[in-house]
Amino acid sequence: MTASGLTGAPLTKVWLAGLSFASALLGAFGWRRILRLQLVPNLAHSHEAWRLLTSLMAFPTLSELLTALVLLYQLRAVERLMGTRRFAAFLAVSGLVGQTLTLVGMRLARVNAVAAGPYVLLFACVHQFHLLVPHAYYIRVAGVMVADKWTVYAAAACLLAPRLKVAALLPAAAGVAASMAYSADVAGLKRWRLPLWAGHFAQRWIMPLVSATPGAGATRRASPMVDVAPEQVELVAGMFPDADREHIASVLRMVGNDTSRAAAVLLDS
Structure with a gap:
């Protein structure tokens, strides 16, 4: 899913x-x-x-x-x-x-x-x-x-x-x-990555212009873990301890919960 x-x-x-x-x-x-x-x-x-x-x-x-x-x-x-x-x-x-x-x-x-x-x-x-x-x-x-x-x-x-x-x-x-x-x-x-100040600027001044209400946003932020088994997230997180758990869940979802392919994508990042 x-x-x-x-x-x-x-x-x-x-x-x-x-x-x-x-x-x-x-x-x-x-x-x-x-x-x-x-x-x-x-x-x-x-x-x-x-x-x-x-x-x-x-x-x-x-x-x-x-x-x-x-x-x-x-x-x-x-x-x-x-x-x-x-x-x-x-x-x-x-x-x-x-x-x-x-x-x-x-x-x-x-x-x-x-x-x-x-x-x-x-x-x-x-x-x-x-x-x-x-x-x-x-x-x-x-x-x-x-x-x-x-x-x-x-x-x-x-x-x-x-x-x-x-x-x-x-x-x-x-x-x-x-x-x-x-x-x-x-x-x-x-x-190469954009400087952190650019991300902070976008998060503060640009994202609020296109974001939904806080309640709806909170619901969306909570949903990414629903269709991915927590043990799979933890398994991949063990290989990439600095990676955000939500991002790991998103990658797992996109690769059909294939932990090997998720690890390859994260390694490429």
């Missing part, structure tokens, strides 16, 4: 809300132009390096936004397995490396502009989902047996489908490549 909703994935919850708000705000005020990432004139002539960040903030169309929200909601499992602090570091690393690779790809492919939106981050998460999240069962879809994870890949394909051209494929491929570099721990990327 897996946790329902966004339990154990606070950063994904913030990302969902922020992506929706930013897309709506930019659309309402006609500011979608800041999402555009072009070599000429934005970067080469105007030196607007800030567009490397703003291009990841939102989507310019409602259809892209809705598809991305569906995909992102399914990708919440990645944060549950990584833990929020490591997931935040992964997004930061993927954004930096992915955008750099996007620029390199634009120069090599002689593409002046890429599709606006956080394609780099989403497809980096899709790659981690493929690596970390085990399938629970197989089902038949259109006569073909596929794992239950197929809905994530279908949502990712739907996000790319309207823009099946280099402008969208480049940042998506760059995101996957950045995730691969992270998994391979190139230049120690996997060991």
